Amino acid sequence: xxxxxxxxxxxxxxxxxxxxxxxxxxxxxxxxxxxxxxxxxxxxxxxxxxxxxxxxxxxxxxxxxxxxxxxxxxxxxxxxxxxxxxxxxxxxxxxxxxxxxxxxxxxxxxxxxxxxxxxxxxxxxxxxxxxxxxxxxxxxxxxxxxxxxxxxxxxxxxxxxxxxxxxxxxxxxxxxxxxxxxxxxxxxxxxxxxxxxxxxxxxxxxxxxxxxxxxxxxxxxxxxxxxxxxxxxxxxxxxxxxxxxxxxxxxxxxxxxxxxxxxxxxxxxxxxxxxxxxxxxxxxxxxxxxxxxxxxxxxxxxxxxxxxxxxxxxxxxxxxxxxxxxxxxxxxxxxxxxxxxxxxxxxxxxxxxxxxxxxxxxxxxxxxxxxxxxxxxxxxxxxxxxxxxxxxxxxxxxxxxxxxxxxxxxxxxxxxxxxxxxxxxxxxxxxxxxxxxxxxxxxxxxxxxxxxxxxxxxxxxxxxxxxxxxxxxxxxxxxxxxxxxxxxxxxxxxxxxxxxxxxxxxx
Numbered sequence: 001x002x003x004x005x006x007x008x009x010x011x012x013x014x015x016x017x018x019x020x021x022x023x024x025x026x027x028x029x030x031x032x033x034x035x036x037x038x039x040x041x042x043x044x045x046x047x048x049x050x051x052x053x054x055x056x057x058x059x060x061x062x063x064x065x066x067x068x069x070x071x072x073x074x075x076x077x078x079x080x081x082x083x084x085x086x087x088x089x090x091x092x093x094x095x096x097x098x099x100x101x102x103x104x105x106x107x108x109x110x111x112x113x114x115x116x117x118x119x120x121x122x123x124x125x126x127x128x129x130x131x132x133x134x135x136x137x138x139x140x141x142x143x144x145x146x147x148x149x150x151x152x153x154x155x156x157x158x159x160x161x162x163x164x165x166x167x168x169x170x171x172x173x174x175x176x177x178x179x180x181x182x183x184x185x186x187x188x189x190x191x192x193x194x195x196x197x198x199x200x201x202x203x204x205x206x207x208x209x210x211x212x213x214x215x216x217x218x219x220x221x222x223x224x225x226x227x228x229x230x231x232x233x234x235x236x237x238x239x240x241x242x243x244x245x246x247x248x249x250x251x252x253x254x255x256x257x258x259x260x261x262x263x264x265x266x267x268x269x270x271x272x273x274x275x276x277x278x279x280x281x282x283x284x285x286x287x288x289x290x291x292x293x294x295x296x297x298x299x300x301x302x303x304x305x306x307x308x309x310x311x312x313x314x315x316x317x318x319x320x321x322x323x324x325x326x327x328x329x330x331x332x333x334x335x336x337x338x339x340x341x342x343x344x345x346x347x348x349x350x351x352x353x354x355x356x357x358x359x360x361x362x363x364x365x366x367x368x369x370x371x372x373x374x375x376x377x378x379x380x381x382x383x384x385x386x387x388x389x390x391x392x393x394x395x396x397x398x399x400x401x402x403x404x405x406x407x408x409x410x411x412x413x414x415x416x417x418x419x420x421x422x423x424x425x426x427x428x429x430x431x432x433x434x435x436x437x438x439x440x441x442x443x444x445x446x447x448x449x450x451x452x453x454x455x456x457x458x459x460x461x462x463x464x465x466x467x468x469x470x471x472x473x474x475x476x477x478x479x480x481x482x483x484x485x486x487x488x489x490x491x492x493x494x495x496x497x498x499x500x501x502x503x504x505x506x507x
Contacts, residue, residue, distance in 0.1 A: 031128040033119070036135070041116045048134035049119070050279060052325060053086040053108040053127050060335055068337050068443025072301040075336040076290045080105045086127050093121055102279070106286035106332055107325040111279040132325075134279050136219050155256040157372050158246065158401030158422075162430050163486030164259045167437070172489065174260025176439065177432040179247050180305035181425075182284035183240030183312065185213075185226055185269035188233035190241055192249035192257055192408045197233070198264040207232050208293040209303045212268045214283040219275040226269070231294050233267055237274055238410040240267065242417055243311045245408030246425035247432070255414060257407045259429025259485065260436065266291065266305055276312065278320060285329045289336060306435055306442050307339040309428040310364075311421035313356035320357035327361050334363040337443030341428040343420035344368045344396045345381035351465030351476065353381040354395045360385030365449055366395045368478060369402025369423040374459060376477050377403050380420055383476035384466040394468055396479040397449065398456050400426035427452070430485035438492045451495060455488035456481030 040047050060078040062071055083105035094101045094112055101112035111134060114122065122128055155165055167173070178198065188197045188205070195202075199210035213230040226234035235241045248265050249258035268284035270276050288308055290299035314320035330340050342364040347353040358364045359381070366385075369377040376399065383395035402423030409415040431448050435441045441448050453474075461470030461477035468476040 031123040031125070032130045033123055034131060034133045036133045037119070037131070041119060044116070046113050046115045047119075048111065048113050048277070048279070050132045050134050050282075050325065051090060051110045051112060051122055051128055052130045052132065053083075053090075054129045055082060055086065055108045060332065062335060068306070069302050071337045071443055072289065072304045075332060076105075076299070076301045079332060083108050089125055090122060090128065093118070093125075102283070104282055104286055106289055107282065107328045109282070109325050111282075132278070134277050136275050136277055154254055156406050158405050158426050159256065159259050161372070161401050161482070162259055162426050163484045164429070164433060166486045167433050167489060168261075172433055172437045174248065174263030174429070174432040174436045177260065177263045177307070177435045177442065178266065178305040179260070179263050179307050179309065179428055179432050180266045180268070180288050181240060181244050181247070181309045181311070182214075182268040182270040182281065182288070183235075183243055184237035184271045184274065185230070185235035185240045186233045186244050186265075186267040187235045187241045187408070187410050187412070188267075190245070190249075190408045190412055191251040192245050192255050192414075193241065193265070195250070195252070196248040196258075196261065196263060196265050198266050199233075205232070209291040209300060210266045211294075212284065212287040212292065212296075214268060214270050214280040214287070215272040219272045219277065222273070224272055230269065234269070235410045236269075236272065238415065239274075239311070239417075239421065240269070241410050242405075242407045242415065243309060243421060243425045245414075246405060246422060247309060247429040249408050255408075257414070259426055260432035263429070263432040263436070266303075271312065276314070278314060278326060281312070281314060281326060282329055285326075285333060288338070289333060304336070304338060307341060307428050307431045308333065309341050309425050310358060311343045311419075311424050313343070313345050313359060315356045324357070326357050327363070330358050330361050330363045334445055337445065339365060339428075339431055339445040339448055341365050341367060341424050341431065343424040346379040346419050346421075348376075348380045348382050349378050349463070351382050351463070352384060352386040354383050355381075355386045360393070360395060362393060365427070365445070365452075366397050366479075367420060367424045367427045367483075368396040368399040369418075369420045370399045370459075370478070370482050371403035372401070374457070374482060376459070376461065377418065377420075379418065380423075380477075382463070382465050383479075384468060394474060394476060394479070396476075398427060398452055398479045398481065398483050399423060399459070400430075400483045402426075427483050430483050430488065433485045434488055434492070437489045438496075440496065441492070447495060451488045451491050452483055453480040455484055455491050457484050457487070
């Protein structure tokens, strides 16, 4: 952890505050300021920042035996109260100055666009812990494969490989479960996605509480086919629609592309033409915890999803490290009972290449990519998870189909892509099938993860990484193996008979 003592801060803003104050050094507070902000501020530019506030850094306290809805509501209430208390003076300062800003409560932070004078005023507030840059992050989105490979296969190979059709035959199709995704957006009326969209009742669409757009300005200039603050789900790239298709897609005919076709989905756009920032990712994570209407008002924790798929990454080089606000957000979602599924990244095949948030986080369920022969994809990032060059925990947790995956894309058509972005949705869909088979698993991410790990088809590897031998399971290449929903459902009875219970039946 960084020191917060003013003399330990190397940044020139802290020095200016100390030199400009008539107070004794022992009574002066100056928050740590990201060094990358020096040059633009010195040049007289305004900068986007994320202001972090002092907290006790403990997860919200949850009484035992709460339903999923009550658990989410309790976490939301505690987080909102903490943010309201800590942020009052900073919000007053920003409002009086007419400064563009956006407060968060999923973590105790505010996004703002500030000049040098305002930055110094904020840093001087005793409750401000650190001021970070909010850089634009270019995602390496998987390209589409050649058109010749886009041939319908009725039930796609990845869906078959995870054992979904056998559960469908038993009536377990994801009903009763809500999945969510934050990505480049989604084409809600795609033939394979419309029937599963929670905002569609079969005749009309209502996007309130089912869709949020975190893109309020063009991040890198130019234009965007979805515009800004879109009031209906829209995909400006096609990547998001592809990931959602692997979770729930089914056109009722020849395109059975999704693992849990009876689950309902909601979505948030966190990237603009493939570019995101820590603030856009954070905004979507917060919206999932308490979805709002299209105006961003009237948050309702009762509409939170059971599982979130995250096929994106925020690299340490851009300020996202394991000790940071995105990790706190993922921790708080897990505490609320929401399973957070994360793609491991496409930086393989070297060891220690799972180094992009939120992949390394302990609270993330991190997924590598396998092919149709159950071999690990060469691009799939390997563990153990690393941050700033230091390895610390076994990742990935599990692997799933991620090579030559055919799914829905923007424009109502279908395309084939490679990537751990494609593997994560297969695991999220498998989790939805589990929660559909056993309602007690909704709001119980620990139990879902335990079942998916225990039931995964074990895979060995010739590659050993960071002390994790490829000749053993789990290993740092496949994790616990390749996800298999049918095997996982078979373990539900033994799991609960052993007393694994964290609450009553959820919705």
